[in-house]
Amino acid sequence: MSQSTKDTLRQAFDHITVAPELDNTIRRSIARASSRRRLQGVLKKSLLSVAAAFLIFAVGVNSLPALGNTMEGIPVLGRLVSALRLDRMETGGQITDGLHVGPLTFSRDTITLNFTTGNSLAETAPWYKVTEHTHPSSLIVEVHGVRGLHPSAINPNFAGHAYIKEMYRSVILDDSALRFVIVFNQPVETVVRELTSPAALQIVLSAAPSPSAASVYAVRTYSQTSRGSAGELEENIRAALEWQGEGVRILRDAQGGYMAEAGLFATETAAQEFVTKLRAAGLGDTALTIERRGPNDIPLHLRP
């Protein structure tokens, strides 16, 4: 190994351009971890009351057969790994392969997603990412290292639910991952809880104060009949944005079609400028349009 190559090895490190968002990324991680520590403090204080509630529950299940029967088939809850108030994005879980997503259960304020392997519940949750979105108020949940879906998680019926308008499977161009969209009928605050033994991902919802009711201008593709086409368009948009487009997403429209969205803008002029930027970045062949959308509106079904 020559000295020049050893020098090159050293210099190779300095040639790596540091991403401009590194500073913000680190600050967000510290804020996220700090919020978890504060929450754990609160949880410790609540331990006694939880223990008391559990005692009452245990007595109830053992002394009232009807309650016991009702609980059959619902997976027991595991040990809490983390519980974090969602601030734009949350990730967690472990690297897994071949888990199945579901069964899915929900109550007035909580969606619980269990995971299975073979015929038993998985011990640890797969790697997940939950991101928060507006227009409409929604969450996108990605789960990686999974292969199958329990029937209860395919098209859960949330008719009449206090917070949830609909939940559907979106598309992700990775055959070991699944992506879901949960659309709310009002702004919500979300706590993401990860549990282990058995594994579960819980999304706990509560009403949030309404933010500004202003409409925005969405830069999006036209509606596609298949999720796969929307997935390809999403990849094209991400590539044009050099994989940095945080607002890029796929949504189902009002008539059941799918579209890829590149971003939301306060004014039509800003949206138009973004379209120009995308076209200059090599997205010339992809037809884009601009849609004006209210805070709770489902995207329109738009054809060229």
Next chain:
Amino acid sequence: MPCSVLAKPKDPDHCLMYRAAKTLLGGMSVTLVEKVARAKRGDDQAFADLVMSRQEKLYRIAYSYVDNREDALDVVSETIYQAYVSLQKLRQDEYFYTWLTRILINRAINCSKRRRTGERDSRDIPLDTAPTNRESLLDLYAAIGRLPREQKTVVILKYQSDLTLEEVADVMQVPLGTVKTYLHRALKELRLELKEDDQ
């Protein structure tokens, strides 16, 4: 009041242990130990100072494993998060950066296992790099990428992060002799890959 090297005493000049530690470790090390102690007591700013001062180095190590910007940011983000929530488990505060680098490498290795492509993003090489150097760099990155995991870690930490072999051994939690063996094999492999003669 008892004094220690972990927290600056009220009257440092009259605290023999504090003065001795400061002399032995040098001013910077004492500052590090003090900051880690403050971070353990819940001082977020102290923790931020500790990680911000090394942010570029952390990012470049992560990038050396995952070869793309998004994953490198994810790895750094998760490392900082994990370090914060498990800081109380760090027994020797003076080894904060060794410990942090170990978390980072484990995260980066896990991430590199699940990423889809193995090619480095050439956009992350500065545009002012001459085309021939650009090609050489890509060849070099590819050759490092093909090394077995332990050898790759030694090369990254030794040549790209400027750690001593002793520090590399601390990070990898293996004996110094093992690190030397990994390095020897890695350099031999790179020499073969790059078809270069010894000087």
